[in-house]
Amino acid sequence: MQENDSNSRRNFLDKGLKIGLLAAVGGAAAKALGPENKETSVGEETIELMSTDGTLIQVPMSEVMEVPSLKDENYNVRKGYPNLKFVMVVDLARCKNAKQCQSACNKSHYITGDDAWLKIYKMQESESTAPYWQPTLCQHCDKPPCVKVCPVDATFKRQDGLVLIDADRCIGCRFCMAACPYSTRVFNWAEPKQGEMSEITMDMEHLHYSPDYAGMPSQKGTVDKCDFCPHMVDKGELPHCVSACPNGVFFFGDAYEDTVTNGDETFRLSKLLKDKAGYRLMESLGTEPSVYYLPPSNRLVDFEEGMTNYDEFKSVDKSDE
Amino acid sequence: MNAYDSLIKDLAPKKFGKTGKLWVGFLLLIIFGALACYVIQLRTGLIITDMRDYALWGIYISNFVFFVAISLVGSLITAILRLSGAKWSTPLTRIAEIIAVAAIIMAGLTIIIDMGRPERLFNLFIHGRLQSPIIWDVVVITTYLVISILLLYYPLLPDFAILKRHFNNNPKMQKWYGKLSLKWTGTITQQKLKNKSIRILSIMIIPVAFGIHTVTAWLFATTYRPGWDSSNFGPYFIAGAFVAGAGGVITVMYILRRAYHLEAYITAKHFDKMGKLLVLLCLIYLYFNINEYLVPAYKNTVEESAHLQGLFVGQYAPLFWLVIVGGLILPIIVLVFPKGRKPIPVFIVGLIVVIGAWWKRYLIVTPTLLHPFLPIQGVPESWHHYFPSLMEWIITFGTLASALLIITLLVRYLPVIPIHETAMEQGILDADKTTKQ
Ligand code: SF4
Numbered sequence: 238m239q240e241n242d243s244n245s246r247r248n249f250l251d252k253g254l255k256i257g258l259l260a261a262v263g264g265a266a267a268k269a270l271g272p273e274n275k276e277t278s279v280g281e282e283t284i285e286l287m288s289t290d291g292t293l294i295q296v297p298m299s300e301v302m303e304v305p306s307l308k309d310e311n312y313n314v315r316k317g318y319p320n321l322k323f324v325m326v327v328d329l330a331r332c333k334n335a336k337q338c339q340s341a342c343n344k345s346h347y348i349t350g351d352d353a354w355l356k357i358y359k360m361q362e363s364e365s366t367a368p369y370w371q372p373t374l375c376q377h378c379d380k381p382p383c384v385k386v387c388p389v390d391a392t393f394k395r396q397d398g399l400v401l402i403d404a405d406r407c408i409g410c411r412f413c414m415a416a417c418p419y420s421t422r423v424f425n426w427a428e429p430k431q432g433e434m435s436e437i438t439m440d441m442e443h444l445h446y447s448p449d450y451a452g453m454p455s456q457k458g459t460v461d462k463c464d465f466c467p468h469m470v471d472k473g474e475l476p477h478c479v480s481a482c483p484n485g486v487f488f489f490g491d492a493y494e495d496t497v498t499n500g501d502e503t504f505r506l507s508k509l510l511k512d513k514a515g516y517r518l519m520e521s522l523g524t525e526p527s528v529y530y531l532p533p534s535n536r537l538v539d540f541e542e543g544m545t546n547y548d549e550f551k552s553v554d555k556s557d558e
Numbered sequence: 559m560n561a562y563d564s565l566i567k568d569l570a571p572k573k574f575g576k577t578g579k580l581w582v583g584f585l586l587l588i589i590f591g592a593l594a595c596y597v598i599q600l601r602t603g604l605i606i607t608d609m610r611d612y613a614l615w616g617i618y619i620s621n622f623v624f625f626v627a628i629s630l631v632g633s634l635i636t637a638i639l640r641l642s643g644a645k646w647s648t649p650l651t652r653i654a655e656i657i658a659v660a661a662i663i664m665a666g667l668t669i670i671i672d673m674g675r676p677e678r679l680f681n682l683f684i685h686g687r688l689q690s691p692i693i694w695d696v697v698v699i700t701t702y703l704v705i706s707i708l709l710l711y712y713p714l715l716p717d718f719a720i721l722k723r724h725f726n727n728n729p730k731m732q733k734w735y736g737k738l739s740l741k742w743t744g745t746i747t748q749q750k751l752k753n754k755s756i757r758i759l760s761i762m763i764i765p766v767a768f769g770i771h772t773v774t775a776w777l778f779a780t781t782y783r784p785g786w787d788s789s790n791f792g793p794y795f796i797a798g799a800f801v802a803g804a805g806g807v808i809t810v811m812y813i814l815r816r817a818y819h820l821e822a823y824i825t826a827k828h829f830d831k832m833g834k835l836l837v838l839l840c841l842i843y844l845y846f847n848i849n850e851y852l853v854p855a856y857k858n859t860v861e862e863s864a865h866l867q868g869l870f871v872g873q874y875a876p877l878f879w880l881v882i883v884g885g886l887i888l889p890i891i892v893l894v895f896p897k898g899r900k901p902i903p904v905f906i907v908g909l910i911v912v913i914g915a916w917w918k919r920y921l922i923v924t925p926t927l928l929h930p931f932l933p934i935q936g937v938p939e940s941w942h943h944y945f946p947s948l949m950e951w952i953i954t955f956g957t958l959a960s961a962l963l964i965i966t967l968l969v970r971y972l973p974v975i976p977i978h979e980t981a982m983e984q985g986i987l988d989a990d991k992t993t994k995q
Binding site: 360410424458522552 | 602604605607611612614615673674679682684687689691693777783930935937938939941
């Protein structure tokens with residue numbers, strides 16, 4: 238597991254993530270963008286970054302610092318990061334049900350039930366319209382119906398946009414699940430069979446249970462769901478689904494910074510949504526999700542290709558159990 | 559023996575006969591079975607039920623709604639009828655209050671059974687958030703429980719004093735009834751205080767009763783789901799609750815009349831009146847049902863139509879029509895005729911109404927959950943359906959048996975027909991006996 242982690246970390250640098258996101262996320266990396274750093278000595282490896290005003294600039298690798306943990310002593314897990322607003326964009330035109338996002342998510346959150354937190358729905362609005370694949374995870378709504386109904390404030394909304402669950406407090410009434418129109422919440426009906434893996438990882442990383450790392454560990458009789466991986470962002474990395482997708486379907490970023498990236502490409506969020514006519518699921522309900530979708534038009538991939546991977550009844554592969 | 563003495567003798571609580579003991583034993587058997595299953599549920603989790611991520615609520619919740627519904631009858635008979643001056647209902651008030659108290663206690667316990675983490679119940683008080691309809695439910699159910707207990711208790715005060723004297727050869731009973739009578743001697747001040755308190759409680763309980771069931775309806779109506787997303791839900795639930803509660807009272811009063819030979823007190827007239835009342839309530843409920851199903855069926859949006867098709871012609875159709883016809887239309891047809899309002903047919907209809915009311919709640923909770931907005935995908939085939947598991951049934955029957963046991967025990971120790979009030983109404987109250995020490 239540890240190996241996996243460092244792997245994805247390397248990948249993520251290899252892919253040359255635009256630190257624009259990190260600048261937004263970390264603040265520290267932004268130092269690299271100071272005027273005195275703009276001159277690069279010849280031959281030095283450079284990295285392309287997006288500055289805060291949206292222009293791309295070349296910065297020498299040596300000037301790029303590792304982003305220190307975002308969590309400072311003021312960090313409050315119920316409040317979140319003060320100057321961030323997490324968003325995701327899912328480009329349906331690129332999705333071919335490769336399911337890498339799902340298995341990465343299942344693996345890293347130790348999802349052992351029968352219902353994954355991230356599901357790729359086979360969708361078709363009507364007979365005359367084309368079918369498409371729709372990866373669906375917690376929409377981290379700005380007006381979350383689940384938070385509204387929770388009697389004990391176990392599920393809560395943070396200022397950085399995340400909707401998280403405090404599994405230590407949840408009484409297991411499942412009202413939030415009834416309230417969620419996106420069916421993204423799952424319940425631990427039995428004792429989760431996470432085995433020692435989550436414990437070992439927790440020990441190694443000196444983690445205590447915290448709502449910002451869902452599934453570490455999961456608890457019987459409580460609700461789980463996608464947490465938008467703040468624990469990855471904290472390390473300066475992208476959520477597991479984003480980095481695992483071979484087709485670059487998921488873009489993650491900060492709405493204040495107006496930037497999203499899938500690791501390979503970085504876009505201005507507002508422009509992307511305008512150009513590609515982005516939308517949110519069930520907008521009419523007024524939930525105001527933080528996840529946007531780009532319509533499945535001009536697709537590079539054939540819908541049928543995804544069918545080979547499609548399993549109507551299984552979203553969690555337990556073959557290696 | 560004068561009329562008053564024989565009245566007391568008729569109505570004083572009696573020891574269980576053989577049937578009574580068998581009945582209690584039978585209930586205890588079910589309750590122990592349910593407790594055993596509940597222990598297993600505590601250890602292994604709600605996995606022992608057939609509920610899963612889509613059918614995330616099941617019969618525990620519909621049973622809870624059923625209990626809340628039944629409990630409303632306390633307010634209907636004791637408060638609404640009392641305040642409207644319907645004297646005929648006097649002998650039924652205590653039965654109604656006993657049912658109400660038993661049902662509301664079991665409603666509270668049933669909701670705990672549904673919790674994934676019952677040991678964290680106290681979080682509701684430490685971290686309770688007023689935005690959540692569950693907190694409204696907690697507040698209003700506790701209030702209702704308290705008022706119901708008081709409304710059962712206050713009219714009992716003179717009866718306890720009467721019983722204290724009646725059991726003068728049984729020191730233990732005498733002691734208890736004496737304590738419970740709170741030194742009731744029947745002075746004018748006491749009478750006034752009692753009557754005033756009952757009047758205040760009777761008025762108070764009406765909004766609270768409407769409150770509990772409206773809030774219970776809102777547990778569903780505050781979500782977006784087709785079949786629940788309805789502004790009709792509050793009154794619809796209340797109308798249904800009165801039907802269920804009236805059915806409950808009819809059933810219990812018939813059984814008590816037979817078991818305790820109360821024919822002189824619960825007369826054919828009472829069945830006739832309750833039969834008429836039930837017709838009226840069923841008509842109101844029918845009206846709300848038509849609203850509830852016809853309007854969305856007319857619009858026929860994609861989501862509603864999937865839900866309604868399941869009910870009208872799909873997998874729930876047999877149950878749905880059985881409940882509508884048996885629990886709603888049949889009572890109206892049978893009970894409009896004077897012949898249908900004889901004790902036996904009224905009892906049978908009442909029983910069918912109660913059973914229908916239970917399944918009606920099942921039909922309100924389950925089908926909606928199996929029609930979410932996004933298609934059900936990526937979960938095992940069995941998650942696409944819901945039918946309670948055996949242990950779920952046993953636990954549910956345990957809660958029903960517990961309610962019946964509470965009723966049975968209250969019937970064992972309380973006069974089911976108010977002695978004092980009946981004597982007053984018959985004008986045979988022997989003032990000496992209530993005022994003398
Ligand atoms: S199941 Fe847990 S998180 Fe959901 S509403 Fe109930 S207490 Fe809150």
